[in-house]
Amino acid sequence: MKNFTKFFLCIYIIVVIALALFLAIAPFYSVAKNILLLLVNRLDFYTSVFCFFIVVVNGIILINILKREKFRLGVSKYTSEGELIISNDAIKSLILKSLKDIKGLKDVKILLKTDKDKLNILIKALVYPDHNIPNLVLEVQRSVKRYLESIAEIPVGEVKVMVDEIASSTKFKVE
Amino acid sequence: MEPDMKLDEMGQVKIAPEVISLIASMAASEVSGVADLTAGFTGDMLEKVGVKSPSKGIKVQLGENEVLIDVYLIVEYGVVIPEVAKEVQKKVKLSVETMTGINVTQVNVHVQGINFQKEPKEDMKK
Incomplete structure (x- = not known):
């Protein structure tokens, strides 16, 4: 995986973690809960489009990870002392x-x-x-x-x- | 990872995996044809912000009285890679076994890149 892809993936994971934390604390803090309820009450067509976009992005990332993993290692050779991977x-x-x-x-x-x-x-x-x-x-x-x-x-x-x-x-x- | 322990008449000798990494790192760096050891993505990012690891490019898996070592390195351009890798394996194994007395079962060498003087793509001639 290239460094740019890794960087993009790191940012993406951080955003997902932040969202998950927000959802985790929402039931215990009224401010967070109110924001969440406000968002839920405003669900519309654009929310569906946004969620569909997230699903597509996830799919692309998953395919890329699996595709790159297949050819990641390179060539390996065994010697008496261990393995050599180029x-x-x-x-x-x-x-x-x-x-x-x-x-x-x-x-x-x-x-x-x-x-x-x-x-x-x-x-x-x-x-x-x-x-x-x-x-x-x-x-x-x-x-x-x-x-x-x-x-x-x-x-x-x-x-x-x-x-x-x-x-x-x-x-x-x-x- | 638990530090390696040896029972001795006088007591226990514990060798931390970091010590084995450091020995392996120094041994691998001394081999002619090795340009550098690679720290990986996280290590590279840490190195950019000034955090340097003396045992970068080394992964140690400790058993009861044996150790498996992975070495991640960049070789110099022009060297015969299998020969350099073999030399690294021999030197790392010898150094770790001599200094710690722990049996090294395998030294896996991962060649991650080649060190060139110039970028090859830029040099293509018409």
Whole structure:
């Protein structure tokens, strides 16, 4: 989970706790009780919309947590002394480094998926024009596989490269 | 977590988990190729407000007379990660066992990141 998501989640949890505390003390303090009763008496269509919005937000957070949890750990290997776990972020950094010197790549997005004992990689690439794409892709695949296998000793399965877009520095005018 | 206790003729020797964490942290930091130990999200936030933990990046699970240690670290760019991890495991195990006499069953190394001089994305060449 990224730090921003964590921060957002922390704020959300704090708000929920504050609301729960308010509800917990409401029966014992007349001011809090009056506020609550006032709110209950004003229930309308907008309250339903607000509650539905809260349900949707909760659903999104839950799906994100479960989705991210699945790919959180990264690659693990067992040694005689214990376990070695290389996080996905670390692997992504290594892949970025291995692609650093390849000419023709402007930007990449990396997705990782562990399959049994191998790591499968999907690279979405933004490439510069005037480069032979099949050659570029082959170079990317070789570089990533060679680098990860030598530095991290991670067995690499597939390295799929998807050329997402071609970067253009100039915009053409239609006259 | 209860501090580890050892029965001795003269009395009991208690070793707090924090002491084991500290020993493990120092041992791991000394290994060549280890850039830093990571404190995790909470630790990072605390570090930003000035609260520093000397045993950051270490999680200790104490048994009766054995201990399992998790080490969370960032390695330097260019090193062979499994070799560094193995060295960390050996050094942490040796240090903790020598200094405390507690049997270290496992040292799990979690590589959380790579330390680069420059950001790799910015360096991509045309």
